[in-house]
Structure formats: C-alpha cells, structure tokens
Amino acid sequence: MEGCSKYCSFCVVPYTRGEEVSRPLEDVLTEVAELAADGVREVTLLGQNVNAYRGRIDKSGAATRGLGEHEPQWADFALLLEYVAEIPGIERIRYTTSHPREFTPRLIEAHREIPELVDHVHLPVQSGSDRVLGAMKRGYTVLEYKSIVRRLREARPGISISSDFIVGFPGETDADFERTMRLVDEVGFDSSFSFVYSPRPGTPAAELEDTTPAAVKLERLQALQTAVAGNARRIGDAMVGSVQRVLIEGRSKKDAAELSGRTGNNRVVNFAGPQRLIGTMAEVRIVAALPHSLRGEVVTRV
Ligand code: SF4
Structure with missing residues (x-):
C-alpha cells in the first residue's frame, strides 16, 4: 500500500504521496507466489502505514477461492499476512x-499464530511525551503504545522492537525528553532511526515556535542514540550462545570469503560457509556480538 492518511503535523507524505491506497489482495498474493516460485524465501510487505492495509477481495481469484458468501469484501493487514x-x-x-x-x-494475534512472521517489528513512536505526541498529532498516547508492545511480547516472547524518534520537536522541554528516555529504557528498543526535528515547509508544525537551541537538540539526540545503542549491545550479548535461524543473503561485506545472513530479529550474522548456501536457511550458533553485527558458525542447514 502507498500513501498516508494520518497527517502528522510534521510530515509531508500525505501531501506528496496522497492518501492511503492498498493494492487488491489477489494482486499482492499473485506477486508473492511468483516470487516464491522463483526461489524467494523472505518477503517484506511495504507501505508508509502498511498495517492500514485494506485490500479489495476478488472472490473469483485463485488465492481467495473458497471464501464464503458472507466473508468480508476487504482484507485487513492480518488477513493479508495469513494468506501470504x-x-x-x-x-x-x-x-x-x-x-x-x-x-x-x-x-497482535497474527504474531502468535503465524510462525513465518519474524521476531521483529518496526513501530515508530517518535516521542515518549504525551504532550509532544499530541502536538505531533500522532493519535496515540505513550500508555497505548506501551500496551501494544506488552501485548505483542505476550504473543511473541523475545520480539525485538525498533522505532523512529524525532528529537527537539518545537516546544519539547527537558521533561518531555526525559519521558522519551524513560520509554527507551522501558521498551528496550533494539535499534532506531532518530533525527533532530527539521521543519518541512507547508506542514502545520513548521508554523510552531521553536525556542530550543540547536546544541541542546543535538545533545538530546546523542543521549537517545547512546541509550538505544546500549540496548542493542545488551540484546546482542544475550544472543551469544543461542542458535538462530538465518536466511543467508550473500557474501559478507567485510570478508568475501565469508557468508552473511539475517536472523529473525533482523541482526546481520557473518560466518564461514560455502557459496552454495546463499539463498537458503541455516541454523547458526552465535559465537560473538560485535557493535553492528554478530559472528556465528553453521550448525545445520534447514
Ligand atoms: S509520519 Fe508516517 S504516519 Fe505520520 S503522516 Fe508521515 S507517513 Fe503518515
């Protein structure tokens, strides 16, 4: 699906890409089936707000044949995941x-029921302060966000959560930023895309008064990134000794004699192995955690 109908006060996407539009269910399933027939093992479903997916169901289509008369006309994102x-x-x-x-x-239930869903969700929160979330027009509170994470972790223990943050939104105080830091600590985000706020012309937030000095914003950004990096290190260290299911994606960037793959929770693992394993899944024991990747050894191919 493309576009966005959320109109966060800082963002140009709804104006530049338009409102949310979903591809019909059959269309997506046909494409995925073709990719799978070509040997693709992993797919990423994409959209600015991918879980706002509402795909039309064409009941005469092969993938959805068998759906009864009284089944819904539209597939939500959970149904799309089931079919994929x-x-x-x-x-x-x-x-x-x-x-x-x-x-x-x-x-959330889909994460309990569908083993093909990986152990990772990118769920942007942007700020840990309700006041700032309100000014951003994000449409949820910190408590609601934490409730999603708690239920997600109940459904899929060990799932890793990454996020986006905007630091230094107009009017963000030290106390607001402290709330963001508290949230980082409580959720234990595994990674983040975080930026200092910069106004986008034409958006409502660009009109807001912004009195926080640039140096303060930069300090906040650094503090946030240090905290998330600390979480990532702890999570990586805890993976040492475990056996992970890895999709081998190609040769290692650093050492072409080695292979590189990704764990379910989106960590890059490098390890020795023959080229013919590329494109397959393997069980890999994690032997070391480095700042941006893991080292492993193949246990078995699966
Ligand atoms: S930040 Fe995301 S949800 Fe908000 S308007 Fe932009 S694309 Fe939509």
Missing part, C-alpha cells in the same frame, strides 16, 4: 512501516 504465510516456499515475512494507531488486536 500460506504460499508454499515463503518462510519469512517482514513488514514496514507500521503505525501504532493501526496495530489491531488481530495483528
């Missing part, structure tokens, strides 16, 4: 970017 997971050959499903406002109980 049933396509032979698809072993892993990722999606990005999701929006907390669209994180339905059905989507």
